[in-house]
Amino acid sequence: MMNSISLNIVSPCKDCQNRELHCHSTCEEYKHYKAAIEESREEKRTEREANSFIYETKNEIRKRYNRRRSCDKKVRFK
Numbered sequence: 399m400m401n402s403i404s405l406n407i408v409s410p411c412k413d414c415q416n417r418e419l420h421c422h423s424t425c426e427e428y429k430h431y432k433a434a435i436e437e438s439r440e441e442k443r444t445e446r447e448a449n450s451f452i453y454e455t456k457n458e459i460r461k462r463y464n465r466r467r468s469c470d471k472k473v474r475f476k
Contacts, residue, residue, distance in 0.1 A: 407431075 410427040411417055422428050 410425070410431050411422075416425075422432075
């Protein structure tokens with residue numbers, strides 16, 4: 399599920415009065431922002447993996463069912 403971080407959140411660097419060259423390594427606000435973004439990405443990746451597993455499993459079941467059905471049809475029409 400989506401975290402409170404979404405794609406339309408603006409980086410704390412936008413319109414920052416203390417912004418200077420290489421300030422990301424020392425800025426606490428940016429560190430919190432970056433951690434929240436990484437957490438959101440990890441949640442999305444985990445959810446994507448779970449959805450992929452479900453899709454692949456359903457697809458495999460459907461293939462097995464169709465193969466079995468096609469074999470049954472061949473046997474019936476001997």
